[in-house]
Amino acid sequence: MGRRNLAMKQHDVKCERTLNGNTFYVRPFPAFVAANISGDLSSLIVPVFASIAPQISGAAGVTNILDMDSTAAAPLIANGLSSVNGEKIEALLKKLLVKHKNVSVMPAGEKDAQWLTEDLANELFCGEAQDMFILAFDVIKVNFSGFFTRLGSRFGNVIDTLTRKD
Numbered sequence: 001m002g003r004r005n006l007a008m009k010q011h012d013v014k015c016e017r018t019l020n021g022n023t024f025y026v027r028p029f030p031a032f033v034a035a036n037i038s039g040d041l042s043s044l045i046v047p048v049f050a051s052i053a054p055q056i057s058g059a060a061g062v063t064n065i066l067d068m069d070s071t072a073a074a075p076l077i078a079n080g081l082s083s084v085n086g087e088k089i090e091a092l093l094k095k096l097l098v099k100h101k102n103v104s105v106m107p108a109g110e111k112d113a114q115w116l117t118e119d120l121a122n123e124l125f126c127g128e129a130q131d132m133f134i135l136a137f138d139v140i141k142v143n144f145s146g147f148f149t150r151l152g153s154r155f156g157n158v159i160d161t162l163t164r165k166d
Contacts, residue, residue: 014142019131021108022124024116026135026142033100034143040092041144044084045077071134093132096139097121103139 015026029037081089097103103116107124114120125132 015138017135017138019134020128023106024135025104025113026138027102029100029102029143037095038144040095044088044092075130077133077137093136094118096136097132103135
């Protein structure tokens with residue numbers, strides 16, 4: 001069999017976000033990486049969403065958390081994560097943002113983008129940890145847009161509240 005000429009979806013920028021003058025470019029994960037991270041999301045994020053579901057369902061015009069603007073959703077998620085082990089949050093953020101080279105950044109004042117590394121993230125997000133959650137939410141939106149809808153049957157009312165389409 002000959003090789004198929006496939007477009008490399010994982011190399012296409014799907015989201016561009018500017019935070020504190022730094023422009024971030026988010027690409028999709030490879031399929032197996034996304035599958036691995038979906039397990040982490042299930043174990044960490046679903047309990048968090050259970051705690052913030054009432055706030056989300058009360059937000060005007062929001063029928064799905066992934067429809068929310070990242071800037072609005074990140075503080076809710078960060079607040080919900082306050083009951084989760086910090087090492088697990090750190091590990092998830094590293095997987096989402098730096099480990100798999102799916103995020104690049106053009107730092108303020110620079111002309112070239114570079115891969116977001118742990119050292120660079122430490123520099124860019126120092127004193128601005130909330131921005132890290134905003135960027136992580138963008139990565140989740142790019143890679144797991146159907147994730148919460150598909151969890152509905154498994155987690156019942158929590159996910160129904162988060163993904164309800166009116």
